[in-house]
Amino acid sequence: MTDFSTLLAGLPPRQGFGDATLIRLEPGSIDLGGGNPDTALLPVDVYRDAFDAVVTDATFPSLLRYSPAPGLPALRAAIAEREGVDVDRILVTNGGAHGLALAVLSLLDPGDTIVVDDPVYPLFLRVLDLVPGVKVVPLAAGPDGVDLEALAGVLAGGIRPTALFTVPTFQNPSGGTLSDEKAAALVALAEQHGFTIIADDPYREIAFPGFTTPAHRAFRDTDRVLAVNSFSKTLGPGLRLGWLVVPAGTSERITRLRNRLDGQTSGVLQAVVERMLRDDRLAPSIAAAGAGYAAKAGALLSALDEEFGDRVSVAAPGGGFFVWAQLHGDVDTERLFDDAQTLGVTYQRGEWFAAGGADHRGRVRLSYSEPDEASLREGVARLARAYRALA
Known part of the structure; x- marks a missing residue:
């Protein structure tokens, strides 16, 4: 055996x-x-037109080659523009779960401590199995996101987490959303105590009419957030395409890790999505x-x-x-x-x-x-x- x-x-x-x-x-x-x-x-109509444009373009055969590990430059640039960050901070992934795995493997060592939403997205706990011995500290998450007073108590009690995991917008399962003020306060705690926030945000664009989704700009203006996102909820999980917004100066090292796992994301799908992001109908x-x-x-x-x-x-x-x-x-x-x-x-x-x-x-x-x-x-x-x- x-x-x-x-x-x-x-x-x-x-x-x-x-x-x-x-x-x-x-x-x-x-x-x-x-x-x-x-x-x-x-x-679906935007999909069909984008696929048609990609496969009939004279450059289509080049997309059948291996593509760059960080992602096609045009798609990275389109995502960077939407995120409001430098393009070097964008890494394209094979969906959100892939992004979470890269985040966990990039940040955590055996025996490290991570604070997580409670209730938590259960599949994230399974991603943590990739790093045996990680200690999980639950943190209550309600209608307005993670409980920062409880987090302050955890930190005052001497726990020193390496990372904190949260779904900041329309949290799975509670539906709670972190305000801009609370996001800034959470970042301040991360900077003060030296932990990194893994912000998993796949529901951000699924907002109801009349609801103003917080921009969470504080998450982009710090080196203490590694943001994970996916097109699964807006374009469908069968696409298997997502992205990371990594802290400035870390993309090369995280790409080295990615090269030891899958190496790339489909160039064809990246080209299709890049066209979709430029379509005024999307x-x-x-x-x-x-x-x-x-x-x-x-x-x-x-x-x-x-x-x-x-x-x-x-x-x-x-x-x-x-x-x-x-x-x-x-x-x-x-x-x-x-x-x-x-x-x-x-x-x-x-x-x-x-x-x-x-x-x-x-x-x-x-x-x-x-x-x-x-x-x-x-x-x-x-x-x-x-x-x-x-x-």
């Missing part, structure tokens, strides 16, 4: 979030647990998608109110893909999840987002991004029937 490395042998199987063995999606079931965008809200399309998601969120919230009444607490999101609801009452959450699936609806259990602080029992993450409004209402009705049968 093959002897695997200590790292590979020690990687645990998926448990809870992302464990497909726990999900029963029978025909007719409604999935309120996923994070897919609605393909009807994606800019921004209105993304704004229209935000309005579409707002309508879906409204349908989901209305259904929760009708079906659960005062037995549920939930904050209305300003964007993103999820509602983070608290179901009240002493209910066996494992049985509720199983019974709900028997009735034809699945979701994500709150316990699966615990980072080691609160257990989030009784919480549910409900996704409104992919189902239509009728399915959202029916899904909540099925969940309520399972809940009432137990409560």
